[in-house]
Amino acid sequence: MIRKIISGNEAVATAVKLARVGLTGIYPITPQTSIIEKLAEMKAQGEIQTEIVRVESEHSAMAATYGAALAGIRAFTATASQGLLYMHEMVWWVAGSRVPVVMVVGTRAVGAPWNIWNEHTDFTSERDSGWIMAFASNPQEALDLTIQAFRISEDERVFLPVMVGMDGFILSHTKTNVLIPDQEQIDDYLPPRRQPYVIDPEDPVEIGNMFPPEGYMKLRESIHLALKNSEDIIRQHGREYNKKVSPMIDYSTLNSSYRLEDADYAVVLMGAWAGDAMEAIDVLREKGIKIGMLRVRYLRPWSEKEIKENLEGKKGVLVVDRSTSFGRGGPLYIEVKSTIQDTEVKDIVTGLGGVTVGKNDMIYLFSKFVEGIKEDVTWYYPKEVGKLDIRTPRDIE
């Protein structure tokens, strides 16, 4: 293993290389572009054998990846924001076909209006598609989770695609120290690809053609059960990763906690700003406030067991969402609230469209929460928002 200072995107490209991916369907979209640029560079230098297929849209990027996966090739793609929305239809086809695929989403706000900065709404909006959904909180995790994603996706008890989210710019473009596993370690961890069926001219099959209602529903239930069952399988492959590759980050659980055990209050969030939250928690702890954090690493499967074990019995739980479900709370909040019904759960939606929420904001939010805020959903703006100078159409005479 070697250490290198690389960005989240380079970490993902490295994971793709180590996983010996056979085909990558590519279409560039900020902030994911440098993943495929890095892969193209590796390809040009003969470091990888991966077939790189350049297509004309994200819909085609997923379609090409899907086609290769159906043919039995380990396949990968990456996207973000409008790109993910554009491939939405194909995202469902891949899950419905029960074919192993891995995708990385460099998360970003969704238009309108145009905004290229980070938030999680693109990612969370695929929640019901049948994909396993992991979310990294630093470039190291982006690398580790991407490699584990192939292992999980290709497990015969699962056979579902996996997407790994990573905060756009904050992780995708920020360089940190990343421990890069050796190829032998990954070869040991990640066996050759297995999948339920392949397209084969000698033994033709029809994929995803018309199914009558009961058959269709049975297939849906099968996805549901495979997703639920993947919970233990993710832990199992996580432990194996810790043993065979690196013990640095504990992957034996679906979620990660910080100073939670003896905490009276808990905050729940997902992604890169967990680092700011941890620093804020340290500050509050020094002031005598017993607060801890649960970081959601897997949005799907949603581990009710872990959420209950970690959060039930707390005096209060604050969910900080970087994502929206308009007219309701944040998506994480809805999940948490429906899991722990007897505990008080509050929600803050913030950090949308690249709004910076740092350690001091977290300190402010957490202390306010401990003091007791009344509203269920609060939209938090770290800075004052000036009067929005947005034009309204003039009257037509």
Next chain:
Amino acid sequence: MMSLLLDYQYFPITKPGKGAGGKTGSWRVIKPVIDLSKCIGCKACFMFCPESTIVPKGGKVTVDYEYCKGCGVCSNVCPVKAISMVSET
């Protein structure tokens, strides 16, 4: 294909075969009729039929009327005009 022992795992694949979904029903108004004495067995109709309802058989072709939509493509491409479109009404 690997054998899967897990009882909850189902996959949306089927073996190719006639399905109930694409049957023509009662709405077709003209149908292709092949004059086998003229047919030279070139299989152009088989290649062009958008419904795959031309069935090659013993060097010549027949039509699967259960699925034929009566579009007339076969009749148009036949180089020896062996297929005539006949009214069904």
